[in-house]
Amino acid sequence: MVMIIKPSAAIRKNYNEIAALCKSTKEPVFLTKNGEGDLVVMDIATFSRRESMLRLREQLVAVEEDRLSGKRGFSIGQLDEIMKKAIEDAANEQRG
CATH class of the missing domain: 3.40.1620 (YefM-like fold)
Structure with a gap:
């Protein structure tokens, strides 16, 4: 950069x-x-994209912390649904 x-x-x-x-x-x-x-x-589009990435990273860190502390995770099917929703939400945010 x-x-x-x-x-x-x-x-x-x-x-x-x-x-x-x-x-x-x-x-x-x-x-x-x-x-x-x-x-x-x-510009607003760049700001929104960065904010979305930060939120996703925060969620990933929280999940990793849960995993390391021994908390039970999600099934492949559950994870698939969560990821589809996250991708859809991010795409909607980019469209404005």
Whole structure:
């Protein structure tokens, strides 16, 4: 990942350029103020995708912690249904 860094004044002067950059790269743009990191901006689709991935990772960590503590898991059929629903939910979130 290449970090895209712009001064905070760029968002005021070049909003459309920054928005297009976020959408085309699908990466956050880091804004600085007086040479220091200040804000991060990204397009909504990228933000939603990242949030979905974070939620999924949190769920996977919780499941792994349960497994390590000896809790009973799911059958293959149950897991198949859970994964289908997760994929469907993620696809619906991406569509907006």
